[in-house]
Amino acid sequence: MRVIITEFMDENALSGFADGTEVVHDPALVDDRMRLLELMTGADALIVRNRTQVDAALLDAAPGLRAVGRLGVGLDNIDMAACAERGVAVFPATGANTMSVAEYVITAALALRRTAFAANAAMIAGEWPRNALMGAEVSGACLGLLGYGQIARAVADRAGALGMNILAHDPMLPPDDPAWNAAERLDLPDLLARSDVLSLHVPLTAETRGMLGATALAGMKPGAVLINTARGGIVDETALAKALISGALGGAALDVFAVEPLTAEAGAVFDGVPNLILTPHIAGVTQEANLRVSTLTVAQVRKALEHTT
Numbered sequence: 001m002r003v004i005i006t007e008f009m010d011e012n013a014l015s016g017f018a019d020g021t022e023v024v025h026d027p028a029l030v031d032d033r034m035r036l037l038e039l040m041t042g043a044d045a046l047i048v049r050n051r052t053q054v055d056a057a058l059l060d061a062a063p064g065l066r067a068v069g070r071l072g073v074g075l076d077n078i079d080m081a082a083c084a085e086r087g088v089a090v091f092p093a094t095g096a097n098t099m100s101v102a103e104y105v106i107t108a109a110l111a112l113r114r115t116a117f118a119a120n121a122a123m124i125a126g127e128w129p130r131n132a133l134m135g136a137e138v139s140g141a142c143l144g145l146l147g148y149g150q151i152a153r154a155v156a157d158r159a160g161a162l163g164m165n166i167l168a169h170d171p172m173l174p175p176d177d178p179a180w181n182a183a184e185r186l187d188l189p190d191l192l193a194r195s196d197v198l199s200l201h202v203p204l205t206a207e208t209r210g211m212l213g214a215t216a217l218a219g220m221k222p223g224a225v226l227i228n229t230a231r232g233g234i235v236d237e238t239a240l241a242k243a244l245i246s247g248a249l250g251g252a253a254l255d256v257f258a259v260e261p262l263t264a265e266a267g268a269v270f271d272g273v274p275n276l277i278l279t280p281h282i283a284g285v286t287q288e289a290n291l292r293v294s295t296l297t298v299a300q301v302r303k304a305l306e307h308t309t
Contacts, residue, residue, distance in 0.1 A: 013294035097284035102154035104283035108253035139163035144195025204231035232257035251275035
């Protein structure tokens, strides 16, 4: 059996494959489509993260493909309908990076609310910007969760321990779901208007693309901060930059972008924007999470191959 892995994962997890399995693990494949198509011939399984486009053309290059493992949870880079048509099972690593993303959101909320962690240059230059960096506590503030799935609930648990008030909007979650016992259920306009910290936890779909555009951002609480660890296309980056420059919003942390990897051209919109934290899609990637995600994905793919042999 042959397994192709196109993006980084914990090498220790590879020992979970059965003896005799040919494993081709080359993260450079994500940027070499032609070579990937060649290697897919005879492949039984494919393991990817979020950058490899698993589309019909790729699937057609591997007529014997039986499983796709996703090192993470987002599926917008995988053509699920094309996989279903060809009988290819898809396995996301659901839950394996929940803790890492939740910790990132809390860290970003603390940093953005406190505002005190970008003073190195001023301090080294002999300045003492004490009053300008007074900041605010998260205790007593409202955390708004746009999407209230597993990761959002993990964020809520940690935020509640810090004394935050939990608000959420998720039209896909039934009103009588017990999860609402830990959060105030709001419609989207109210969530935007009341949240001191707004964290996004929805997939990128036709409905959510551009959801946080100029109009929605204008409806946010003045001085609020926005954290996006979901998908970049959900937020209008130009509109967000304008809101930060104008002071309408107090800050933002973006771990995901409409263009990934973020190019110099795409990133120019953020040049000179204040109170902004940018990270390269690493919210769910810690040493511990990488091992959990990799181990779970290998186990799921191996099981699928064994059951279809």
